[in-house]
Amino acid sequence: MFKNITRRASKFAAIAAVGLLAMNVQAAEPIRIGSFLSVTGPASFLGDPELKTMEMYVEKINKDGGVLGRQLELVHYDDAGNASKALNFASRLIRSDRVDIIVGGSTTGATMAAVPLVAQAQIPFISLAGAVVITTPVKKWVFKTPQTDRMAAERVLNDMKERGLTKVGLISGTGGFGSSGREQTLAAAKEMGGIEIVADETYGGSDTDMTAQLTNIRGTKGVQTILNFGFGQGPAIVTRNYAQLGIDLPFYQSHGVASDGFLDLAGSSAEGLRLPASPLLVPDSLPESDPQKPVVEAYKSEYEARWNEKVSTFGAYAYDGLMLAVEAIKKAGSTDKAAVRDALESIQGHVGVTGTFNMSADDHNGLKADSFRILEVQDGGWKLIN
Template identity: 45%
Template sequence: MSSTLHKLVVFLVFAAFLMPASVQAAEQDTLRIGAVASASGPASFLGQPEKQTMIMIVKKLNAGGGLDGKPVELFFYDDETDVNKCVLAVQKLVRKDKVDAIIGPTTSGNTLAVTRIASSAGIPLLSMASSEKIVNPQDPWVFKVTPSDSHAVGCILEHAKQQGYKRIAIITVSDGFGQSGRDFLQKLIPDFGMEIVADEVYGPKDTDMTAQLTSIKEQNPDAIICWGTNPGPAVIAKNRMQLGIETPLYMSHGVASKKFIELAGDAAEGLMLPAGRLIVADQIADDNPQKPVLMMYKNVYEETFKSPVSTFGGHAYDAIGLLTAATSLSGGDTSPQALRDNLEKVDGFIGTAGVFHLSPEDHNGLDASAFVMVEIVNGDWKVME
């Protein structure tokens, strides 16, 4: 993306928040954006801020004249963290609503269940889930806006290596996100000169993991890595404390939300995880190119919803930002084909997750630099040195 174009995209996204509501969108063709998120159900702590962010930005865009003069219409469905409802929602977006692009779903499993629907219909889909399997192998119509789990695994293992840890125990959830993380943990741990001494799995609806943690404790590992999204990781953090396990515990980026700290309570203290810079925006150096975007989104979100900013709401911000960039590159053509083709040309878009460098070969556009290691200290996030 050229410097001029990047400034235009940043201007458009900032203007969406700052434009007075009295300005009306022009009566022209409408950009129809479909969206599916888990605004309720077990993954609601992910999907609710995504929903709120999309509605907020689209409202502001339309108040400021739309996108390249086109009103933006958002067709939103809550999949309730249910894969069958997710499939039905995407089918409705394609067949009934006839959208130009789809943002979502929230979770990896739901995303993997619907990519073929969007692809077969020739509609670009920008997933807000993490699994690398979403874009590898690559589908021409499927993109994702979250950093990949392989990069998160690498970030954890690099930190563990620096601490001299050799014997690693892993405990992963048996859903799409957990299975993908487990695959990369199994693959990369030996590459870092470490060994897996325990490999435990738990179900998404399990409410007690003392059996798995007791088995892990018997192996006396140097560190434990938990891979999942709430509520499971919070249960594991509490069970660890109840069992008196003092082994360092790493979490995945799937819990980078204040909701996790609320659920885990005192058991969250001292836990470590890779996370995007959004949740520690005020700790980021002023010369970091993401800083203005992070602070702008954080301040507007928290002022609007009176709740802490969430990494996951940031994914929705990034998805709309990438569509904005693709629209600018296409000269205002918002047909599905034009959006797809021009998403591959977005190079240098600064989002909340990182600086995106999309290409025909890379439909994610992020690398390991999207993450920083954070620790939970006194009930809040702290960047680790």
């Protein structure tokens, strides 16, 4: 009898212990951050530094004790730059991995493929892609970290106006980046007023000579400055042709070529040209008073120490995405999806590498055009222009 009771009691105790253990496990269950990035394929120059950044900072945050006392777990898939794969992976992240938030989507195509799914599943999604369409019009569950090409266009046109240049010759690539940049520049010029696009030329993505277009622009009456919106090797060829033709008008490029690779290709012909870029290219010349300076310097040195390769502005988008997600979860005090979304939308003055984020109900990007710095190429390097 007594034996029986003890046996029962021990059984009971065992069950209670298992129950307690289970509760403990639940409390320590990691926060799952889902991600799909273009780590391989044609957009790998975006996805590769993005994934490296995410892995590295998830590790770092976990070492420092995690978020809300819970560890982070990164669930990642490689969409190889393919929008339909991105859609599949987004669905897998939501349905089978049951992630708490998604930070990913290297390209606009991949992002837009996942948007309807995200809206349906009601899960916060921070995209790392550039185009205006992602957050305009505002979508309830979708946020993004990079500036739009519209902002780049506005930033450049503003700098032109400040220098008293009001008649602009535009030359753009016919690829997605160039043609969207062209549209945004035309629209921005119309809206801003006081500045006029007097020439509008284009070139194909694999063209090897743009002297004809540049000669045309030079021959346009009244043209005071030239802006090239493009991506890849095209802008480098435009820059070289520009120097060969000996055109002495002030020359602007877009943020699409704001990298050291562009300087290597264009060589000495790039001397004197200006472009809008992330402060990440010139951490040393930022003034001490700049709130972004410590963030930018820390990201650059940590990334370069860990991966032994040059930091890229694309990786910084992932850094900002992850940090925004973490801040929102902290603010919400839980991983409840609606609470995290509301917290994301109310983030103010979050200092990131790309800029200072001020989110609101009608701005899910939170950056202003002035988060772009205007840089000038001097002596083969970048120089910050105030």
